[in-house]
Amino acid sequence: MENLLKGKRVQLKTIDPEKAPLFNQWFNDPHITENLQWGTLPMPMELSKNFGDQAQQPSKTDQHFSIHALDLPEGEESYIGHISLHHIDWRNRVAELGIVIGDQKHLSKGYGTDAIKTLLHFTFMEMNLNKVMLRHYQFNERGHRAYLKAGFKEEGRLRLQLYRHGRFWDVIYMGILKEEFMNNQ
Numbered sequence: 001m002e003n004l005l006k007g008k009r010v011q012l013k014t015i016d017p018e019k020a021p022l023f024n025q026w027f028n029d030p031h032i033t034e035n036l037q038w039g040t041l042p043m044p045m046e047l048s049k050n051f052g053d054q055a056q057q058p059s060k061t062d063q064h065f066s067i068h069a070l071d072l073p074e075g076e077e078s079y080i081g082h083i084s085l086h087h088i089d090w091r092n093r094v095a096e097l098g099i100v101i102g103d104q105k106h107l108s109k110g111y112g113t114d115a116i117k118t119l120l121h122f123t124f125m126e127m128n129l130n131k132v133m134l135r136h137y138q139f140n141e142r143g144h145r146a147y148l149k150a151g152f153k154e155e156g157r158l159r160l161q162l163y164r165h166g167r168f169w170d171v172i173y174m175g176i177l178k179e180e181f182m183n184n185q
């Protein structure tokens with residue numbers, strides 16, 4: 001059987017706790033973390049290790065994956081990010097997607113969109129969820145564009161809900177239904 005977590009540019013795998021030093025670097029780069037809920041506070045190594053360890057534990061509500069680029073030159077680190085489903089609600093069959101491509105040099109190269117499409121396919125066809133939603137911050141135009149490319153629609157926004165970089169910003173909610181995703185395959 002084909003690998004169900006393999007996309008065109010990336011493959012999704014389990015989180016490797018041994019890579020905590022790598023993802024701790026991502027989580028201490030403000031260019032990356034300004035877009036994340038944690039924000040630009042420094043991330044202690046201990047917390048990155050805890051995340052790596054916790055991601056090994058079975059969970060009904062959260063599923064985490066590492067993102068591996070398939071097309072980098074041999075010898076270059078292929079472990080480039082994480083993608084997760086949070087708050088999986090089995091009754092309403094909806095979950096919240098979170099994603100980070102951690103190294104700036106890999107941003108805007110299509111890896112994020114492919115990782116999202118790969119996870120959506122798995123979510124709708126294997127996990128039998130009906131909807132995936134996400135939220136992002138107003139200034140994250142790269143994310144917004146990637147989510148639109150993956151088929152998400154904007155559903156609403158919480159006005160001036162986030163304080164960052166000395167001002168308030170909207171928090172934008174986006175969602176995609178299984179039917180919409182399948183119609184675009």
Ligand SMILES: CC(C)(COP(=O)(O)OP(=O)(O)OC[C@H]1O[C@@H](n2cnc3c(N)ncnc32)[C@H](O)[C@@H]1OP(=O)(O)O)[C@@H](O)C(=O)NCCC(=O)NCCS
Binds near residue numbers: 101108137146
């Ligand atoms: C958000 C994220 C996952 C998107 O993945 P990615 O691999 O960088 O995105 P892609 O290359 O697939 O798509 C990005 C698109 O945005 C475009 N883009 C980049 N900067 C942009 C900007 N400032 N304004 C508008 N569009 C922009 C790119 O050109 C590309 O569109 P195109 O393919 O039509 O040219 C990734 O950028 C990331 O992890 N960023 C840091 C952390 C983060 O923001 N996490 C998500 C929090 S909600």
